[in-house]
Amino acid sequence: MNVKGVGILFNRGKGIEKLENSLLKGFALPENGYYKISQELFCDELILKNMRRADDFSKLVAIAAIDAFKDAQLDETDKEDLGIIFATSFGPHPTTFKFLDDIISFGEKEASPTTFSHSVHNAAVSYVSNLIQNRGPTITITQFVESFYQALILAKSWLTEKRCKNILVGAADQYGEVMNYICNKKLKLAKDGKIKPFSFKKNPDVVPGEGAVFLLISSEEPVKYCKIEIGSDTKKDFVDLCIVDTDGMSGNEEFYLSLKEKYPLFASYTPIFGSMLTSMAFSLVTGILMLKNQKTYSVPVEENPHNIPLCNKTESKGINSIACIKYNCEGKQMKILLSKQ
């Protein structure tokens, strides 16, 4: 699978250049203990004028998806059958709660139809299809911590069976007050506002975040950014760098200690984005950027109680392959390999 386009919207802005800019600047404390995208960042007028009634979740998804789509510069003929696979852990939960507000405040007969139609998980990609005018297969899936990984498995299946040649594969999750309450009840919110990705603790710190990432992946050459392999395909054991997707959201992170001897260098960039169950998509984009630029970026938070070899320099470097690893709550490993060729 070749990555031909990348789109991202996160708390510091839109686009892969903004991501590089943030990696160069390093860690920034969140304002209120969580990373939320400010309304000024929902700033793509061309996109948003066609979705004035949409909720923030749909806007978030559309901005990142269109960013990746434009970046890939597909031919008009490839657009028609473009596939879309979108993964979300919790969907547009603030919109769902807004709909419940309607029911509680005004009664079930007086709730807003617009709010209801946006509370459905796949409303967001419906906007994306409308904006792109693609008519190919479009799927929304939800698998909590495995959402993005399972989306890539499906993308690989579609490319293998030639259901489509090009697919927008993305992930998004949204911050919300109720979700913050749930995180506080079930996990450990970081008192200092800092995710510590290398603590590898049983009860790691969490800083809720939100954002969206889309990749345009293709079965066709040439390779614009890099290649992606998943799961059992990742036979290459030697990689230049291992990005661990540790942000506290899956609970126990002790599983990552077993990786210590297996890779020459480790990194994690979750403190840039905040904690999300779909964070693997964000970690992956960072790896893609490194391969494209042939450059390592210093990790934003360097606390390293287990003395693992950390990537703590921003420098030009020949990088051939990067592994991106996440464990689910039961300790099952999900591994994605990025390679230059």
Added chain:
Amino acid sequence: MSGLKFPVTGIGIISACGNNINETLISFQSLKRNGKKVSLFDSKIDCPVFEVNLKTSYKNMRTLDLALEAVKQAVEESKLLEVRENYRIGVCIGTTIASQLNDINFYREYRKSGEAPIDSVNRYLNSNLADAISKYYNFDGPKCTVANACSSGTDAIGIGLSWLKADMCDIVICGGADELNIVPLSGFFSLGVMSDELCKPFDKNRKGLNLGEGAGIIVIEKEEISKKRNMKSKFYVNGYGLSCDAYHLTAPRPDGSGLSKAILKALEEAEIKPEDISFINAHGTSTIDNDKTEGLVFKNLFGGKIDFLSTKGYTGHTLGAAGGIEAVFTILGLKEGWIPASIGFENIDETIGLEPTRERREVKGKYALSTSLAFGGNNSALIFSRE
């Protein structure tokens, strides 16, 4: 037979027209309709719904309980428990409700005091359908919960097919499940697409849909695995098509071009022609727009004499479960050699110009089609066959 051919080795069903296959067939024969005012929760909406008489509770979200009932039937028929350690078994289930954190009692409490018991959140987190079913049976293949609105069940089976074709696993448990819930009840009421009487799919005087609940599950596998396991299935999944309208958030594209595209893709995968289709289990929700679009497409692609039916009159619209339930009904039609009357239909709608089955009809051919349309402009089609 040519093209794709993946044996169906197990089916499971639970809906308002029966908690298993036998009860379902009896409902079809006796033209039984269980639609009545909702009793599962308090509601001021006085439209009929189709509830399941669920006899076992596993203390999960109701959607997962429904799914497990159907999965158990399918797993038993497919004898999967005996071989689960030998094969990569994937689970792909469509839903709408189980994908959302929408417990109104939790939220009412949170709104009131800023605090709420977390047990309903835990129930939601433990009820991701694909994850929960994988764990329940200790399966080790890919897992995917599809949230593609009302085509989710059909798309879950389509994803299962894709996994098998791409060698992601050997066997897949797939279908859909959904419970009756206050959010879609209020939502569809607010959209003005619910009928205050029992639904009448494709009828001139149709007033809208009735909501329902249930689960429909099938087990599909690679043919070589099925042979190795000595499973003597005579029924197959042959093709899947999925397209997007790129038109409107809640309404289908009126010219039906999206649905046509999905059906043509499924036919292409199965390597058959429209005239090979013996009957269509339509989405047939009984809304003005859906039935008109589907009717137009059926007429254009299959001509004016194609046998088609909507089973929503027996089950209500079960949302994410519908595609799974109707896949099972389609296979049952091929297996039993007959399809039931499209209950609720009385008067032909001249703007559609087609009428669904008025009475039990014999199935003559090999192939059948099941269609689903959904919010977001999704159109999905599956083709099934018998030997």
